[in-house]
Amino acid sequence: MRLCDYIAQFLVKRGVADIFMLTGSGAMYINDAIKVSGIRYYATRNEATAPMMAEAYARVRQSLGAVCVTAGPGATNAVPGLAEAFVDSAPVLILSGQVTSKHTTHYANIPGLRTFGTAEIDIVPIVQHLTKFAAVVDDPRKIRYLLEKALCLATTGRPGPVWLDVPLDIQQAMVDPAVLKGYTPPAAAFLKTDLTSAVDKVLRLLRKAKRPLIVAGQGVRQGKAIGELKILLERFDLPAVFSRLGQDLLPHTHPNVFGKAGVKGSRFCKDLMGQADCVIALGSRLAPQFAGLNFEGFAPQAKIVMVDIDKAELNKPGVALSLKVHADVGDFLKAFIPKLKKAAIPHWGPWLKTCQALKAAHPMVLPEQKRNPIDLYYFMDRLGRLSDRRHILITDAGSNYYVGGQVFRFEKGQREITSGTNAAMGTTIPLAIGACVAAPDSQVLAVTGDGSLELNIQELKTISHYKLNLKLFVINNGGYVSMHKWQDACFEGRRIDTEEATGTGTLNMRKVAAAFDLNYECIERYEDIDDKLKKIMSDPSPLFVEVMTDHNQQIFQAL
């Protein structure tokens, strides 16, 4: 069979039902094999977004996302999306086509040669810094080994993207699957921490704690440990806060859950962090945007334990850790919970009540935010509250990202997919598309800003083309409001690229929707929000909704 068909069938066997791609002659045989295989393909309109779509797909389904791009500019165009998948830990396989082997810079192997083939870039040295594994398929006989190795690395340990670059002659080479050699992961590939000692040490710390606090991140979901987290909190009266990619682990209305902490956290999180005397971080990397830019201010009274599958995260500078547990969060909790006997630990009920009182006293959305022009806090709160368990919430860089993080409550089991590490501009549309493809029975409520919208505006056509059940809310706040805020604050009001008259935010959104074949709706007054949102959510067709909000939106900063 053709090697390209072997790849496609391998993906089918591994459960890949959908792929995000942009065709190109450098990947022509893989393109054809995808068509032949029956894998559903989604054509992006710039390769940059394909890995973002696959990332959202992977995070929604907790399985592999797949991408195919062509050689040269197809591959370099995909780098922005690749970076997102890498930092946000999504298992994504990217297949790039490549010119025929003898025309590759890789094969020519001349120091300093910029490029040899036609529309060819030696992509592996570039993407190796943004992947767990990247290789050129330089011999057809290696294809099974390389695919198995790539998929193993993408999906085990801390997930992440992997990349295989496949020259045209290799794509069309004939292979006999019966004689292809496979990949056997070394024992070290699977993290098998001896947890006995680690569990004992955490227990010892926790037993001394009067005001313990759990910080939960995406690692809890990736460790398939949401159930264990719930048991831990409920059985032992433990309070928990979330970092951004852990926001949707449990409803924020849960009595043990205290929403988002961090620099742009809740109104009460600083108080809560300040009082905690023991923090256990579960699959949350305690990044500067969470722990605070100076780290010392983070839970200053607390001993801090970090449980993480990624050793590098444990060893990095930043928050001073009392204890590092290098383990999968699921493995850790499964070993830890049975050892935690109620009798042998302090009674944390009063501390939990303190936390609950703090939460009750400091609602995120204040009565005066129900006003015109629309306050973003009020709008995002209504959006979150009116959504239900079939919804996936998505936000984009800037005001809506911060506010969504502060007000969404996930009380009906909604999911959230967002650019958690980078808070990168322009990610909402591709993430929303990937989420829609991953969960066709869901409805995606995707929020973006009038600045962020522009970066990947070409994919609006992808939404209308595939008739996705996707509602895109474009927050019109006059453009780049987050940016002009720091310009005004730090530079005596000298604005660059954010002047209302000359900066962004000047697109006519109704015309933009029309250009990309999307129906358009507008929300201008707070009184209309509920009725309009209910109507919008009752319809499965794609929709572009412009939300006119205060141009001077204030964002609450916790730390």
Next chain:
Amino acid sequence: MRLCDYIAQFLVKRGVADIFMLTGSGAMYINDAIKVSGIRYYATRNEATAPMMAEAYARVRQSLGAVCVTAGPGATNAVPGLAEAFVDSAPVLILSGQVTSKHTTHYANIPGLRTFGTAEIDIVPIVQHLTKFAAVVDDPRKIRYLLEKALCLATTGRPGPVWLDVPLDIQQAMVDPAVLKGYTPPAAAFLKTDLTSAVDKVLRLLRKAKRPLIVAGQGVRQGKAIGELKILLERFDLPAVFSRLGQDLLPHTHPNVFGKAGVKGSRFCKDLMGQADCVIALGSRLAPQFAGLNFEGFAPQAKIVMVDIDKAELNKPGVALSLKVHADVGDFLKAFIPKLKKAAIPHWGPWLKTCQALKAAHPMVLPEQKRNPIDLYYFMDRLGRLSDRRHILITDAGSNYYVGGQVFRFEKGQREITSGTNAAMGTTIPLAIGACVAAPDSQVLAVTGDGSLELNIQELKTISHYKLNLKLFVINNGGYVSMHKWQDACFEGRRIDTEEATGTGTLNMRKVAAAFDLNYECIERYEDIDDKLKKIMSDPSPLFVEVMTDHNQQIFQAL
């Protein structure tokens, strides 16, 4: 003074009048310094295009192009444009903002750490493969040294992009310019070939040649040797063909010039190459798209001499070279021409006449191509012929790229800027914007396809916003026509992502123009082309022109 102000003033002193950027808090001090310095800034709507704009700017002005992006996604977004500037040899400086040093992955220096700071990516290891020099400014005292080194490398030898990553604490550090150390390039940085022996060897080969042929590429312009090329051709009756980035060196109506050769070259170039017995390549890298995919077919009777400033290009596999001259084309021609005495060389007049007869017998545009639906050859020919010396011509990947390369004649001294090495989709709009900024007295005639348009469609707003004298011609051929041609040819008509009903090419262009505030014009019949083009060219305001062409356009393939 602030280090950021030192950077901005350094750029001003080096003649940088314009910069392409997208603001961001990671580059906030540099952004502010640019504002303060008076450098004109052009705000892109995705960082991907900023280096492409700077590339066009650099190539039009033959001087440095400058870019500023923010940290993390701002930097990775710029990679697609960076790759273009690298392979097409444009001197471009990219400044990326970065989070404060102690939050950088670079400073943390933990193996395997994906990222440390907020919206931070360790960008230097990624871009070092696409630049001549890339560095983190890790000490304010190094700023002068690093800027001088970066600019020296960008602009000497074979030009190319360079990248400096500047953390926030460094951006705002105070420096005393009087005590900053500079960069002294090592003697080896400047290629000083002893040309005596090389010139003798080339002379010896050329004296034996009966049918010599010059192949001229972008290296002739970069070597400031267009005048010398003209003398060489005219004084010695030598014929010349061009590779893509050399197309606009001389008018194709010149009796010694025979247009574009290569795979998608002229109808007579194969004949001409086949007869040549000596080829001298001047600043042209003889890439597969030029020399043919199998190389052996390239000028099979000829001894081949290659003069190039980039040693790697001379040493790469591909065309079998009889002689390699590692030199700047300008230096070589200045040494070579005085040694070439008419008396001592064969009389090449008859061979030149043979070439002229071939050219006359095989016009690129045939009478039957004057028809409806519009044939792209006819349209591009009219566009080229009606343009004049104030025009810069730009084409995008696909049909219009190939056809423009075959029919533009540059008889009035027009310039061409295009993605020469990659023929990358989506480059027309950013290249056109960069060219407009570089040459405000010019008018840019930019052609793109209905497929390529989408990749950087967000920059349409940049065109209208800055009111550029830019006419964008969007060739409507039903979308991705180049792609479905190979799908039909190689895969029994199995089309993926190019089906007329479901693929691209389905945007309503009139609405697209409206969405991005551009006036719209449409050309539907060949009879209207001349009148409409004349009217369009007489107006300096930006315009979006849809050109309805044959959905089954045939492209002539020479090799």
